[in-house]
Every structure is written in structure tokens, then in C-alpha cells.
Amino acid sequence: GRSGKIRVLSMKIGLLSLSKGHLEEKYKYLFSQVASAGDTCDQRQLGLLLHEAIQIPRQLGEVAAFGGSNIEPSVRSCFQHVNNKVELEPQQFVDWMRLEPQSMVWLPVLHRVAAAETAKHQAKCNICKECPIVGFR
Numbered sequence: 539g540r541s542g543k544i545r546v547l548s549m550k551i552g553l554l555s556l557s558k559g560h561l562e563e564k565y566k567y568l569f570s571q572v573a574s575a576g577d578t579c580d581q582r583q584l585g586l587l588l589h590e591a592i593q594i595p596r597q598l599g600e601v602a603a604f605g606g607s608n609i610e611p612s613v614r615s616c617f618q619h620v621n622n623k624v625e626l627e628p629q630q631f632v633d634w635m636r637l638e639p640q641s642m643v644w645l646p647v648l649h650r651v652a653a654a655e656t657a658k659h660q661a662k663c664n665i666c667k668e669c670p671i672v673g674f675r
Contacts, residue, residue: 548593570628591641604640657672
């Protein structure tokens, strides 16, 4: 709404997406931000997390490329993955995130792009003759 304010959870997700941490650690941190005191998460809490997380591709104009902004199918998918239990545990969330659900696929993609920036390939560019090639090849 351009009021000059941003939700704390949105800011945390934005900073997390820019960090160099391991992908599974990022998933665990995301879960911890919406988990209740018992370290579990219900459908409403997961929906809040996914809604806030999808704001990053939305603000970048890429939300359509990552499955749109409807997070309900992802919430359903996650809880079906755990046999429709009422609450989700951290490891169950991480296991589901490894499947790269459509509403969150942008996070592992961004993680891989960042990791590829420092990759060294012992190959020579046919055009500029640069060797080794650093980054995408």
C-alpha cells in the first residue's frame, strides 16, 4: 500500500532469500517464524508464511512464472504430504519443501543461481578465450 511500512515477516523472508545459508537451514528458519510454541504449524500459519513468501516474486513481477499467487493448493499439498494431520512438524515441512512446491520454487531457484555465480569451470570460452569460466557456463 506504499505506506512506508513493511511486515517484519516479509523483511525476514527477504533477508533470508539473500543470505548464503544452506537451503535446508533456510527452510527450518522459515518454519520457525510461524511455528507455535510447541514447534508445530497449522494450516493458517503455513498459509501466512506462503502468502508472505510469494510477495518476493510478486514484487519482482515474476509471480506468474512461479505458479501465481494462490497459495491454497500449496497448503493443501503440504498437509496431504503428512496424511492430513492437523499440525506440521519442522522436519515434515523441510521434507515437503524438498519437493519444491510451486509457490515456493523461487527460493531454491534463487539459491542455485547465487551458488552458480561462484562456480569455476575448467573450460575456455570460444569467444573471449577466458579460462576458467566463473559463473554460468
